[in-house]
Amino acid sequence: MLKVSVYRYNPDVDEAPYMQDIEVEIPEGKDLMVLDVLGLIKEKDPTLAYRRSCREGVCGSDGMNMNGKNGLACITALSDVVKGGKLVLRPLPGLPVIRDLVVDMSLFYKQYEKIKPYLINDTPAPAIERLQSIEDREKLDGLYECILCACCSTACPSFWWNPDKFVGPSGLLQAYRFLADSRDTATEERLADLDDPFSVFRCRGIMNCVSVCPKGLNPTKAIGHIRNMLLERAV
Amino acid sequence: MVNPATNYGKNGVQDWIVQRLTAVILAIYTLFIIGTLILSGDVTYAGWKALFSLTWVRVFSLMALLSVLAHAWVGLWTVSTDYIKPPMVRFLFQLFCGVLLFVYVVWGVEVLWGL
Numbered sequence: 001m002l003k004v005s006v007y008r009y010n011p012d013v014d015e016a017p018y019m020q021d022i023e024v025e026i027p028e029g030k031d032l033m034v035l036d037v038l039g040l041i042k043e044k045d046p047t048l049a050y051r052r053s054c055r056e057g058v059c060g061s062d063g064m065n066m067n068g069k070n071g072l073a074c075i076t077a078l079s080d081v082v083k084g085g086k087l088v089l090r091p092l093p094g095l096p097v098i099r100d101l102v103v104d105m106s107l108f109y110k111q112y113e114k115i116k117p118y119l120i121n122d123t124p125a126p127a128i129e130r131l132q133s134i135e136d137r138e139k140l141d142g143l144y145e146c147i148l149c150a151c152c153s154t155a156c157p158s159f160w161w162n163p164d165k166f167v168g169p170s171g172l173l174q175a176y177r178f179l180a181d182s183r184d185t186a187t188e189e190r191l192a193d194l195d196d197p198f199s200v201f202r203c204r205g206i207m208n209c210v211s212v213c214p215k216g217l218n219p220t221k222a223i224g225h226i227r228n229m230l231l232e233r234a235v
Numbered sequence: 236m237v238n239p240a241t242n243y244g245k246n247g248v249q250d251w252i253v254q255r256l257t258a259v260i261l262a263i264y265t266l267f268i269i270g271t272l273i274l275s276g277d278v279t280y281a282g283w284k285a286l287f288s289l290t291w292v293r294v295f296s297l298m299a300l301l302s303v304l305a306h307a308w309v310g311l312w313t314v315s316t317d318y319i320k321p322p323m324v325r326f327l328f329q330l331f332c333g334v335l336l337f338v339y340v341v342w343g344v345e346v347l348w349g350l
Contacts, residue, residue: 158317161317161318162316162317195246195247195248196238196239196246196247197239197242197246197247197250197313197316198239198247198316199247200247201247201248201250201251202313202317227251230247230248231248231251231252233248234246234248234249234252235252
């Protein structure tokens, strides 16, 4: 038996959010993923709401807070997360809750949109494609793999305090992905959009983002690169 | 792009550079004071007065004092924009910090040069 405590809130019915305690029978000899446990709970109580899609850590839908740490429920094994036979499931911190474990990601996407997450190149397009050298392509490794699950940004206190002004680790990782791209010609404009006291400089380098990223990426390092580019441009 | 009007520099980069430079100055000044205290053994009024009658010590102290002004402003401004959400309360806090830092600098100049 696994004791699971789930954050429940249905604004149409509940006055305030509450924690619901549920005992879940875990099949003998199996190490389930947290998403499987949510499936077992939903069989008992179909009113529980959560997001899920690919169930293999690719789509980034089921980001949530499991025993105090953000991660993807579908690739987090019970053996890694359960302590003392107990599992506490909460929505991603810092974003408005729509219902139960489902959060409103609008602010997160707004920050993503702000960094112009697409290649900008005004030079005439070549006949087939814009080629990159192997070295230039390698610069994008560790940057392009982000699946926008929001685990990092919602683990970041600076994003909690200023979600409307601080771009957040996820957005900044993507910002650097395009700053580092040899095919992108908008480096100056991109940097000009980031040099205010909030967008980049609210990062205090506490590396919560690195510790929670389910894809093993390093937003703090990318933010460091952006800061260096801003400094080189300023002095 | 966010454009606040109450931060120290003209943008985040400048604030960041000011914060780091002043931190270095303050660190060196702290080492200087601690080193002086250790090397001089007994601290006497006469010894202390002699030290601060040296022009370079006064200039160095003033530099440290101005560094406190800039460093504390950048830091407290950041703290206030993180944690204090009502604009009026935030403004009053920033005003209080600004006036206090100004008083420190004027007071420090008076102490150093006895104006």
